[in-house]
């Protein structure tokens with residue numbers, strides 16, 4: 001059993017926007033030892049140094065295109081749903097813990113994730129920043145107090161390179177609000193409006209997605225009544241907040257029994273699950 005003051009960590013998708021920041025966060029964390037970082041099979045970067053890729057100088061950690069030979073305790077994955085599920089299937093079969101920040105899973109893929117997670121330890125969260133996890137709690141309070149009388153709209157903005165929409169964070173905002181109001185998000189979500197839509201159905205929760213430039217991630221929940229409106233907004237100004245959250249989750253996860261956890265549990269914001 002690895003001591004909690006030396007967790008052997010691997011990072012999938014080292015070339016990604018998050019991958020590079022995760023390498024830096026792992027290197028800077030006193031309880032974490034970065035032992036592997038992966039690139040796509042056949043990548044010309046195989047064999048290069050992970051620290052040099054991340055722009056923080058040589059770390060002596062070689063980029064690999066196959067993690068199966070690496071003796072890690074926790075794998076951190078911010079890649080794509082397909083790549084993540086392939087790695088999770090391997091981790092579940094080999095008793096390796098996983099911290100998953102990837103978003104954009106279909107319902108079918110989410111079911112597969114939940115199944116694999118029964119056989120190992122997994123933290124899965126569409127947003128690992130402390131601020132966003134606190135925002136989800138604030139949304140519960142707002143929904144309880146004014147949710148029924150208000151029109152609820154969720155707005156998100158991200159950089160032009162983002163592949164999935166709405167963001168995983170926005171979808172979770174909708175789930176949190178819908179759950180508090182006893183609604184099923186799949187029944188009440190409106191993903192954009194166009195043409196003669198008619199008057200607003202008060203039960204609906206609307207989503208608006210903007211993709212532009214280099215915005216790291218902005219999310220707002222609007223609770224609008226006649227005469228006043230409340231906006232709860234979170235804005236990310238650095239991907240390091242996500243990466244630090246993933247490190248915190250990794251340190252927490254090694255001491256948990258097998259199961260699927262979220263970031264609320266890591267942060268002690270929710271003890272229900």
Ligand SMILES: NC(=O)C1=CN([C@@H]2O[C@H](COP(=O)(O)OP(=O)(O)OC[C@H]3O[C@@H](n4cnc5c(N)ncnc54)[C@H](OP(=O)(O)O)[C@@H]3O)[C@@H](O)[C@H]2O)C=CC1
Nearest residue numbers: 013015016017018078079080083101102103126127128242
């Ligand atoms: N939970 C959270 O807090 C956050 C979650 N995210 C999520 O993390 C994910 C990644 O985001 P971001 O870093 O911006 O994306 P990028 O596209 O910059 O990086 C994705 C990485 O995954 C690799 N990858 C993708 N598909 C495969 C595959 N099939 N096989 C092997 N490698 C693959 C890419 O390799 P290659 O370079 O070769 O294409 C790349 O290294 C997204 O789902 C995003 O929504 C992002 C920020 C915070």
Ligand SMILES: O=C(O)C1=N[C@H](C(=O)O)C[C@H](O)C1
Nearest residue numbers: 103126127162167168169217
């Ligand atoms: O792709 C991103 O960049 C982000 N993705 C996550 C999401 O889909 O919610 C988290 C954050 O908003 C950044």
